[in-house]
Amino acid sequence: MATATLETKSLKISPGLLAWFALIGILLLIGLIAAVQVFLHGLEITNMNDTVPWGLWITIDLSAIALGAGAFTLSAVVYLFGIKRFQPIIRLAVFIGFIGYTSALLTLILDIGRPDRFWHPWVYWNIHSVLWEITWCITIYLTIMVFEFLPVVAEARFFDRWPWFRKIASLLHGAAPFLALLGLMISLLHQSSLGATYGIVKARPIWFKPSMPILFILSAVAVGPALTMAVAFVMEWVMGKRTVPHDILFTIARFCGFGLLLYGYLRFWDTMAVLYYGRTPSVIEAWTLLQESTPYNFSFWVLELLLGIVLPVIFFLTPRFNRRPPFLVIGAALAVMGVIVNRWNVTVSGLTVPMDYSPGTQYLTPVGSYFPNLPEWGVAAGIIGYAFLMLTLGALFLPLFSTKEAHH
Amino acid sequence: MSKKKTKVTVEITRRDVLTLAGVAAGSAAAAVLLTSGPLSPFSALKQEQLDVEQENGGHGATGDHHWGMVISLDQCIGCEYCLRACSAVNDVKTDKPWNIVVEEKNSAGHPFYFSRPCLHCQNAPCVEVCPVKATYHREDGLVVMDYDRCIGCRYCEVACPYDARKFNWETRDDVNPYIPTWGIAEVERRPRGVVEKCTFCIHRIDAGLKQGLTPGVHPEATPACVNICPVGARVFGDLKDPNSQVSILVKNNPTVVLREELGTRPSVLYLPPKEGL
Numbered sequence: 001m002a003t004a005t006l007e008t009k010s011l012k013i014s015p016g017l018l019a020w021f022a023l024i025g026i027l028l029l030i031g032l033i034a035a036v037q038v039f040l041h042g043l044e045i046t047n048m049n050d051t052v053p054w055g056l057w058i059t060i061d062l063s064a065i066a067l068g069a070g071a072f073t074l075s076a077v078v079y080l081f082g083i084k085r086f087q088p089i090i091r092l093a094v095f096i097g098f099i100g101y102t103s104a105l106l107t108l109i110l111d112i113g114r115p116d117r118f119w120h121p122w123v124y125w126n127i128h129s130v131l132w133e134i135t136w137c138i139t140i141y142l143t144i145m146v147f148e149f150l151p152v153v154a155e156a157r158f159f160d161r162w163p164w165f166r167k168i169a170s171l172l173h174g175a176a177p178f179l180a181l182l183g184l185m186i187s188l189l190h191q192s193s194l195g196a197t198y199g200i201v202k203a204r205p206i207w208f209k210p211s212m213p214i215l216f217i218l219s220a221v222a223v224g225p226a227l228t229m230a231v232a233f234v235m236e237w238v239m240g241k242r243t244v245p246h247d248i249l250f251t252i253a254r255f256c257g258f259g260l261l262l263y264g265y266l267r268f269w270d271t272m273a274v275l276y277y278g279r280t281p282s283v284i285e286a287w288t289l290l291q292e293s294t295p296y297n298f299s300f301w302v303l304e305l306l307l308g309i310v311l312p313v314i315f316f317l318t319p320r321f322n323r324r325p326p327f328l329v330i331g332a333a334l335a336v337m338g339v340i341v342n343r344w345n346v347t348v349s350g351l352t353v354p355m356d357y358s359p360g361t362q363y364l365t366p367v368g369s370y371f372p373n374l375p376e377w378g379v380a381a382g383i384i385g386y387a388f389l390m391l392t393l394g395a396l397f398l399p400l401f402s403t404k405e406a407h408h
Numbered sequence: 409m410s411k412k413k414t415k416v417t418v419e420i421t422r423r424d425v426l427t428l429a430g431v432a433a434g435s436a437a438a439a440v441l442l443t444s445g446p447l448s449p450f451s452a453l454k455q456e457q458l459d460v461e462q463e464n465g466g467h468g469a470t471g472d473h474h475w476g477m478v479i480s481l482d483q484c485i486g487c488e489y490c491l492r493a494c495s496a497v498n499d500v501k502t503d504k505p506w507n508i509v510v511e512e513k514n515s516a517g518h519p520f521y522f523s524r525p526c527l528h529c530q531n532a533p534c535v536e537v538c539p540v541k542a543t544y545h546r547e548d549g550l551v552v553m554d555y556d557r558c559i560g561c562r563y564c565e566v567a568c569p570y571d572a573r574k575f576n577w578e579t580r581d582d583v584n585p586y587i588p589t590w591g592i593a594e595v596e597r598r599p600r601g602v603v604e605k606c607t608f609c610i611h612r613i614d615a616g617l618k619q620g621l622t623p624g625v626h627p628e629a630t631p632a633c634v635n636i637c638p639v640g641a642r643v644f645g646d647l648k649d650p651n652s653q654v655s656i657l658v659k660n661n662p663t664v665v666l667r668e669e670l671g672t673r674p675s676v677l678y679l680p681p682k683e684g685l
């Protein structure tokens with residue numbers, strides 16, 4: 001039985017750990033203060049406005065969900081495609097997915113104007129709405145991840161006293177392949193429809209294109225597992241013991257390299273088709289406006305493409321770097337940055353360009369301007385603190401790296 | 409804590425890489441299916457544009473009436489009376505009017521005035537995107553909001569092609585300068601955290617119909633902006649009634665539809681200035 005093989009962790013409180021927890025505490029405190037302010041005074045205290053009604057928080061939602069994609073991708077690899085070799089990383093992947101999705105939900109609760117009505121999409125259905133579909137998928141997928149992960153939690157020593165809990169958990173464990181399959185379908189659906197959220201908005205020419213959902217899911221599938229891989233390495237360095245066999249991590253890096261290559265290729269052609277060859281006037285005008293009024297050029301070409309795609313691809317795929325963990329971790333960090341910048345660019349850039357609807361003047365309203373302010377950054381800090389806390393607790397108390405299968 | 413020397417012999421078989429590439433290709437294929445196949449939101453859009461009338465109560469005016477407005481860009485003198493009456497009657501915050509009025513120039517440089525309420529689109533993007541049906545179509549074609557249901561996600565505000573929606577960022581405590589000069593508040597202020605927009609003075613239409621009045625004919629049953637316009641640039645009525653003033657205007661005049669290429673089919677139509685646009 002796996003429990004027997006679990007290392008009994010007696011928690012050594014080292015100064016480093018203490019400092020780390022202090023940092024997490026500060027982040028959480030900042031987040032809490034910001035959240036309370038938002039609940040008390042409303043979204044008025046943010047820098048969002050009627051021209052740019054979505055901002056940093058939506059970017060966090062989108063990024064956190066995309067970064068959680070390692071869970072469904074790697075689960076599919078193991079349970080659907082039967083590559084059992086990757087089993088040792090599944091728990092970590094699902095755990096990170098869970099953190100990503102809960103972070104997104106926490107941010108979302110703050111971002112909607114009426115947090116008290118967060119449950120409305122479950123009761124009042126508009127099946128025509130992508131946002132409705134996304135809400136449902138995320139809820140269902142989060143439930144699936146809880147079920148997938150429950151057996152791991154049950155293995156923690158804490159549950160020695162409740163054997164019935166373990167029994168249920170081991171039943172669930174048997175359902176893992178089924179859960180993974182269900183999760184895969186749900187994930188494919190909502191990871192793409194997050195892109196469709198923008199892609200279907202015909203009011204805004206630079207969003208309205210069918211490539212949106214495809215780019216969203218591809219970037220998520222490529223970068224999600226990379227983050228899982230990087231976390232495995234970092235945990236190994238910090239805890240000083242092997243987490244996941246390195247050959248698995250190297251393969252994941254390669255996979256992400258190919259995924260990013262494909263994503264970069266599509267992204268490049270999407271840009272070329274829309275801007276260089278297509279030249280739809282409304283799109284070109286919007287693009288020109290962005291280049292003139294925002295650092296779009298830099299954030300697109302340098303942050304998104306060069307640092308976010310090209311460099312990680314080099315680190316993940318060339319023999320010179322792809323067996324050297326530090327480079328893989330840097331590559332993953334860059335790719336993560338690339339995805340976040342992409343989600344920001346999509347959201348905020350689309351909104352800064354005013355709409356052209358009047359019969360006489362092209363743009364009635366001035367170009368939107370938005371940069372997050374203190375409360376918004378505060379909430380972001382809180383979310384990061386939450387993610388760090390969960391990862392740390394997981395690393396300390398959960399058997400993330402011992403699989404039953406490994407002993408068979 | 410000694411770091412273990414990581415001398416690793418990597419065994420990545422060709423098969424693994426191929427299968428992983430297969431996973432990527434498979435996901436991409438599934439994504440394409442989901443986004444351009446029958447399950448896709450895009451196909452739904454196209455579908456709805458084609459058969460709006462058949463949809464039961466879902467989209468557009470399905471009942472006996474279809475309330476609409478004709479605004480003459482030629483007659484409007486830019487006095488902003490509509491904006492003020494609207495802001496008073498609906499108790500709208502002054503810096504976020506539901507009705508806007510702006511001076512514009514046509515291609516020949518001739519000035520004209522453009523005003524815009526909510527267009528009550530029959531293919532309304534705001535209705536399509538709302539996750540909770542807090543924005544919906546009534547049978548008479550009006551695009552209505554349920555302030556008690558709205559969760560404040562602001563997707564409708566993002567999706568409206570005409571910038572007709574505004575969000576309540578804070579609890580309002582402003583004094584409305586238009587009351588009582590331009591009218592008295594006939595509806596409640598909207599709470600913090602929900603989106604709002606022009607309603608075509610729905611409360612007047614409903615109350616008027618109950619008393620047997622005809623919206624567009626009897627002032628009590630007609631939107632405040634239409635009543636107050638000193639030059640009659642705004643005309644309101646039933647687009648389904650061939651004898652209503654709006655129908656006659658639409659029949660006998662060339663009309664302009666804002667962003668017609670989007671297929672939103674607004675219930676507000678414009679008569680272009682004499683000098684052309």
Ligand code: SF4
Nearest residue numbers: 526527528529534568
């Ligand atoms: S004008 Fe905007 S708010 Fe009004 S119905 Fe059309 S999309 Fe909706």
Ligand code: SF4
Nearest residue numbers: 538558559561562564
């Ligand atoms: S803000 Fe309210 S009305 Fe608008 S889409 Fe969201 S829930 Fe619907």
